[in-house]
Amino acid sequence: MLKRTYAVSRPEQAAVRRLGSLARLTEHDLHKIEQAAADAHFLPARTEIVREGAEPAKPTLLLRGWVAQQRILPDGRRQIAGFTLAGELFGRNWSCQERALTSQVALDDIVLCAAPEAQPGSGLFEAYERERLAQRLQLIDNITRLGRMDARERVCDLLLELLERLQRSGEAEGNTFAMPLTQECFADALGLTPVHLNRTLQACRRSGDLSWRSGKVTLHDPIGLARSLGRRSNRL
Amino acid sequence: MLKRTYAVSRPEQAAVRRLGSLARLTEHDLHKIEQAAADAHFLPARTEIVREGAEPAKPTLLLRGWVAQQRILPDGRRQIAGFTLAGELFGRNWSCQERALTSQVALDDIVLCAAPEAQPGSGLFEAYERERLAQRLQLIDNITRLGRMDARERVCDLLLELLERLQRSGEAEGNTFAMPLTQECFADALGLTPVHLNRTLQACRRSGDLSWRSGKVTLHDPIGLARSLGRRSNRL
DNA sequence: CGCAAACTTGATATCTTTCAACGCGGGTGG
DNA sequence: CCACCCGCGTTGAAAGATATCAAGTTTGCG
Numbered sequence: 001m002l003k004r005t006y007a008v009s010r011p012e013q014a015a016v017r018r019l020g021s022l023a024r025l026t027e028h029d030l031h032k033i034e035q036a037a038a039d040a041h042f043l044p045a046r047t048e049i050v051r052e053g054a055e056p057a058k059p060t061l062l063l064r065g066w067v068a069q070q071r072i073l074p075d076g077r078r079q080i081a082g083f084t085l086a087g088e089l090f091g092r093n094w095s096c097q098e099r100a101l102t103s104q105v106a107l108d109d110i111v112l113c114a115a116p117e118a119q120p121g122s123g124l125f126e127a128y129e130r131e132r133l134a135q136r137l138q139l140i141d142n143i144t145r146l147g148r149m150d151a152r153e154r155v156c157d158l159l160l161e162l163l164e165r166l167q168r169s170g171e172a173e174g175n176t177f178a179m180p181l182t183q184e185c186f187a188d189a190l191g192l193t194p195v196h197l198n199r200t201l202q203a204c205r206r207s208g209d210l211s212w213r214s215g216k217v218t219l220h221d222p223i224g225l226a227r228s229l230g231r232r233s234n235r236l
Numbered sequence: 237m238l239k240r241t242y243a244v245s246r247p248e249q250a251a252v253r254r255l256g257s258l259a260r261l262t263e264h265d266l267h268k269i270e271q272a273a274a275d276a277h278f279l280p281a282r283t284e285i286v287r288e289g290a291e292p293a294k295p296t297l298l299l300r301g302w303v304a305q306q307r308i309l310p311d312g313r314r315q316i317a318g319f320t321l322a323g324e325l326f327g328r329n330w331s332c333q334e335r336a337l338t339s340q341v342a343l344d345d346i347v348l349c350a351a352p353e354a355q356p357g358s359g360l361f362e363a364y365e366r367e368r369l370a371q372r373l374q375l376i377d378n379i380t381r382l383g384r385m386d387a388r389e390r391v392c393d394l395l396l397e398l399l400e401r402l403q404r405s406g407e408a409e410g411n412t413f414a415m416p417l418t419q420e421c422f423a424d425a426l427g428l429t430p431v432h433l434n435r436t437l438q439a440c441r442r443s444g445d446l447s448w449r450s451g452k453v454t455l456h457d458p459i460g461l462a463r464s465l466g467r468r469s470n471r472l
Numbered sequence: 473c474g475c476a477a478a479c480t481t482g483a484t485a486t487c488t489t490t491c492a493a494c495g496c497g498g499g500t501g502g
Numbered sequence: 503c504c505a506c507c508c509g510c511g512t513t514g515a516a517a518g519a520t521a522t523c524a525a526g527t528t529t530g531c532g
Contacts, residue, residue: 016386023332053468071380074466079383093372101373112484129332136329137337139375140317144307146382147315147427151489179390183511191383198512230310232289386519387493418478429521450529473532480527489518496511502504 011063012037014087018169022134023126032116032124037063038114050091057091057101058114059128065110066180069102070188080189082138083107085162087169089115090133140196146191151200153229154190156209156219160226163219164233172192176218213225246346247299248273250323252288254450258370259362268352268360276349285340285348286327292336293327295364301346302416305338306424316425318374319343323400323405325351325367344416366386382427387436389465390426392445392455396462399455400469412454 012033017031019025027120040063043049050057052071067084074200084090090104118125141161145154150206164180166172181189187197209225219225226233248269255261255269269374276299279285286293288307303320317338320326326340377397381390398415403410417425425432440446445461447454455461462469 069376071376073380073384077384079380081379094365094369096362097369101376126332129330133330133333136372136375137374139379140305140307140337142379143317143375143382144309144315146379147424148309148313182509188383194510195512196488197489199488202512248488250514327512420478430478431480431522475532476530478529481525484503484522484523486521487519490516492514494511494513496509498507498509500505500507502506 003183011040012061014169014171015061015063016087018087019124019127019131021168022130025123025127029122029124029127032118033061036061036113036116038113040111043106043110043112045106045108045110047106049106050060051102052101052103053099056097057104059089059093060091061111062086062088062090063113065106065108067110068105068107068189070105071102078188079191080185081116082135082142082153083162083189085165085169086100086171087127089166091115093132107185107191129141143171150190151190151196152204154192155186155197155200155204156225157229157231158186158190159210159219160222160229160231160233162216163222175220175222176216179212179215179217241387247276247332248297250295250405250407251299252323254323255360255363255367257404258366259359261359265354265358265360265363268354269297269420272297272349272352274349279342279346279348280344281344281346283342283346285342286336288337288339289335290469292333293340295325295329296327296348297351298322298324298326299347299349301342301344303342303346304341304421306341307338314424316421318371318378319425321401321405322407324401325364327351327373329368336383343421360385363405378425387426387428387432390428391422391433391436391440392469393465394422394426394454395446396453396458396465396467396469399453399458411456411458412452415451415453 015037016025016030016033019029025033045065049067062084066086066087067090069081069084069090071079071081072077084104092100115128116124118128138161141157145157149157163172163175163177166177171177183197183201184194187194190197192200201210201212205212208220210220251273252261252266255265261269281301285303294341298320299466302322303326305317305320305326307315307317309315320340328336351364354364372397374397377393381393385393399408399411399413402413407413419433419437420430423430426433428436437446437448441448444456446456
């Protein structure tokens with residue numbers, strides 16, 4: 001109860017935790033984050049923040065909710081290339097980028113603000129660099145999932161990644177986290193059909209790997225699961 | 237004949253063409269590339285240049301041949317996340333990177349050299365930024381391929397990407413290019429089995445989309461093929 | 473010429489998709 | 503308050519795509 005109030009009154013909490021876990025932040029850095037978060041914007045679920053091919057978003061800090069990077073093929077197939085979670089960054093990373101490589105879509109009701117500028121050499125700057133590196137790692141992990149894992153492995157591997165990221169920004173409670181995604185979205189991230197994902201999830205539940213009820217996911221033994229998948233963690 | 241001799245005596249040619257197509261290079265930039273290429277190294281096919289998790293490679297210019305970024309799962313499955321072609325860059329992109337995210341493997345006999353340093357603001361610096369952006373685009377394209385395309389679409393889409401890149405660095409002749417990859421490698425990039433890739437290639441040949449004989453690939457109608465796949469090109 | 477690696481083929485098993493229907497629950501208007 | 507509706511999850515049966523296994527066949531090269 002108290003905790004919830006605290007979180008609401010400090011919308012930048014997840015971002016501070018995440019960036020602080022990537023690099024040592026000074027008081028000055030923290031102040032800049034707080035200042036940026038003071039000018040936050042709310043967007044409802046399903047908002048398309050950026051459309052693929054259009055002007056890319058400026059560097060943005062996601063304070064609350066989840067955002068997906070997605071592509072739509074001409075015949076309507078959708079692929080989600082990655083997620084941005086509360087506390088993480090998205091948006092243009094390179095000065096020369098003229099067009100967004102993917103659409104950015106709010107999967108949830110979200111709150112975001114402009115990412116504060118960082119001077120080279122500052123802790124914040126280093127955190128941004130590590131964040132970009134983490135994004136690259138996630139893309140490569142996704143390629144490995146889609147290319148060489150079967151449905152059960154894809155489901156577990158992605159849930160492990162999400163748990164790890166949410167723990168880093170303090171958004172998980174133990175091995176449980178709030179899952180705002182619809183099964184259809186999750187399937188589009190995993191390259192599966194909603195129907196097949198549904199059956200795969202049931203198999204995972206029956207084998208005791210996870211539970212997913214009323215928007216909460218619990219991984220019952222993340223460490224053992226990661227080992228059985230051959231997934232290495234914390235590789236930054 | 238003359239052309240071949242010329243290429244051998246100027247090993248940096250592909251790199252100059254590619255980087256020059258990404259940004260306007262000054263005489264000074266060209267000179268730096270030439271200088272870097274003067275200290276080139278040869279590595280035979282199958283050399284593992286960097287192992288995943290080890291110290292990442294320094295920024296490197298690939299002057300000749302192809303390099304793959306690959307992951308090996310504990311049970312031996314392999315996924316190729318992307319390729320570096322002659323004229324392109326690979327290696328550490330971020331100052332904070334301590335471990336390589338993938339192995340780097342020579343698919344071919346290759347020649348490489350250290351990438352010349354670039355001052356912020358120079359044409360070379362901009363070319364490097366665009367190169368990183370192109371790499372990110374390729375990763376996302378790969379995710380879309382693996383997640384939402386069937387075998388025939390994956391094959392054609394990747395070959396179109398390769399043709400486009402090779403044309404940019406002057407390594408293609410019209411719609412034909414030298415393909416140093418074994419079908420097994422190609423399958424590992426596409427998330428397919430070698431057997432299934434083989435059958436898919438035969439179907440593509442029969443339908444007149446491509447020919448692939450003795451290490452040469454020709455796409456008979458790249459533009460029409462790209463359109464039929466819904467693939468947009470030159471998005472940088 | 474002969475070997476080894478790469479490519480090809482056929483038969484079969486497994487995984488995943490497709491299609492169509494049903495159930496459940498939460499919101500909404502009557 | 504209840505009936506209705508809609509989005510989401512679930513189920514079954516059948517079709518389609520891809521993997522697996524095991525054997526040839528070709529190719530390049532010493």
